[in-house]
Amino acid sequence: MDAFRCNQCGYETLSEKYYCPKCRNSSFSRLDIEGKGEVYSFTTIHIAPPKFADKAPYQVVLVQLTERLRVTGYMDEDIDIGDSVSFKEIQEGAYIFQKSS
Amino acid sequence: MQTYIHGVGMTQFGKLEDKTLKNLLLDASIEALEDAGKPDVDAVFVGNFMGGSIYNQEILGAIIANDLGLGYVPTAKIEGACASGGIAFRQALLGIMSGEYETVLVAGVEKMKHVSTVEVTEAINAAMDNDSNEKHAGLTFPGFFGVLANRYFYETGATKEHLAHVALKNRNNAINNPLSQFKTETSIEEIMSARMITEPLGLFDCSPTTDGASAVVLSKKKGDIAVRSSAQASGPTEMQNAENLLSIPAVGESGRIAYEKAGLGPEDIDVVEIHDCFSMTEIISSEELGFFNRGEGYLAVEQGKTLPNGEKPINTSGGLLSKGHPIGATGISQLYQIVHQLRGTAPNQVDGARIGLAQNLGGTGSYSTVHILERV
Structure with a gap:
């Protein structure tokens, strides 16, 4: 399964977001679960x-x-x-x- | 700038086969205008969710302006799922606070009983994200609150019987409200044994489909019901995005902002209308709005604190569960009940009620509005 992790605070989400809702960073890495x-x-x-x-x-x-x-x-x-x-x-x-x- | 509610109107809620969407909208609007002393209206906002999808009728604002002879005033329809009414009211308020309008008519309406359950369910599911894996997993609106309820039970020790007490209280309140959809007496036993919709929620734990409309006239001219504050917030549109499943952040945030703007706290509120689309939702939102500690809302119900004569009366109208839930009208009908409570003319009147709060929810916590009213 694929997911995304915020490169700044580690927030994880199934669907990619533009801003991280926790820290407003906008760079994510793909995560293999x-x-x-x-x-x-x-x-x-x-x-x-x-x-x-x-x-x-x-x-x-x-x-x-x-x-x-x-x-x-x-x-x-x-x-x-x-x-x-x-x-x-x-x-x-x-x-x-x-x-x- | 202070704004005031000058008039309110509301139709019967229920299955109204003989009334068109326009009939309902006009009936509620005329009652509100007459209650307000027939003022000039500078704009119209309408709360409505599925007039387009299941009734093939849009341009609701322009229809009101035309049929009531309001002249060339600007109008708009506001959509925010089940919070359409609350958001329409807030847009009217912002329009007045901006200085653009002096007096605004806000109406909410829905016709839902003319189509099959399958069609109405499909239309309601438009308030879920079509692209989300949750919709494809067969999640429904009651399903979301079923998942929430099972976790709430697991963490707090609450049981299905606590939910039944919410449903019973709201039914008993609705029996005294002549405009409510359900006026038949029920019992904890009947509620507990009713057919299951989505575990642990049975038929009585879920709000019905309803036809109905409600309306208010809002103005910056002095009146006897002041709008102390208005707040709106958004929240996760997907269950899997909830950081804490037992919290509806849009409700908490809209409540927090509304209290802050009014300079009031939950302890100052005399009477409350909460968006009880499901019995579980009333309990969670009563915690979210600060009336009870987290994880203890079910105890407040058990102790009778939310009854009309309790320390924090919730849903004296009968709530969505038993007054009925014509989606676009719901947020305005909550204000209708609060205004009557503050005037001392409500069914299940709370003695001496001076400050009231109405909270309107859309989607699975996608939208929430909170309005605090005060008799002045």
Whole structure:
């Protein structure tokens, strides 16, 4: 997985920003992330947008990937806060996660 | 420069099949103009979110000017998702403070009940970033607050029952408000067992779709309700950008600036309208606005502190949860309730209310406005 890190203060973000929101620096480095982390929080969505209706119920997870970076992903497994998960693939623009074995 | 609210108006909130978008806009505007004593109006600002996408109607400002016969005054529609109304009010205020206008009409409106749930959901999702991986992961607005609620429970010990108490309080308040959408009595048991929308949020934890409009007349001429301060802030448009998931920085920042400008603090506020798009949101924002310590908003609910007779009455109108949430009208309807509270004519009247605060939220914390009003 790709992410960006501010060269001045170390702020990390999934999408590149013009200014670092923490320190206003505008130079970032590309970061290669292993994609293993813990579930910071999640929800199970029962009422879904039209495109996702046939998948419901499914999980949207907020995964703590590094000390400074959380990423929103999709899962179709029962999970809980603190569970170990790993990045599987990008599917139609979504980061798909699975439980770590 | 001091500005004053001279008049307010609001339509019934609910499913209003017989009223067009224009009917609603004009009904609320006329009521506000009559309440203000039929003043000359120098400009019109309209808060609206999806008139274009699901009602195929724009030029709302010009329609008001034309149909009310206001003359060739400038008008504009303001879009800021669910904060459209609050931002429209603020733009009117800034227009007066700049010296350009003396008296401005602000109206908010939405028609949402004429289309299917699928269509309205699609239109609401325009308030998420289309390019973001979050939308592609199937995240929804209730979904964001579901993720937040699960973490809040994990860190504080709060439970779904605390959320239910927010929903029940706002329903009981709405029952006394003749203009509210929901007036049927409910119970903690019914709220707890209602169908799940996005865990842990059930049907009663989520605001409904609603038709309705509201309006205010704002002027620099002296009146009996002063706008003590106006503030607006932006925040992360994506959940994964939140530095602290249990904080909505736009709410905190708009509150901080509003208090600072007014020279007041949370302890000075007698009555509050908070943007309770979800039960969880009311609790988080009550902390963010400094009414309760972080992580303790749920205890305040449990202790009855936010009831109309409590130490910090929140959403005496019934809130978005039960008064209803016609998106563009919501921010103005909060001011409608606060003005009536300060006049002593509100449903669930708070005895002797003199200073009130209204907080309006857009997106998942993308926009927030805070306005502080005082009876003078």
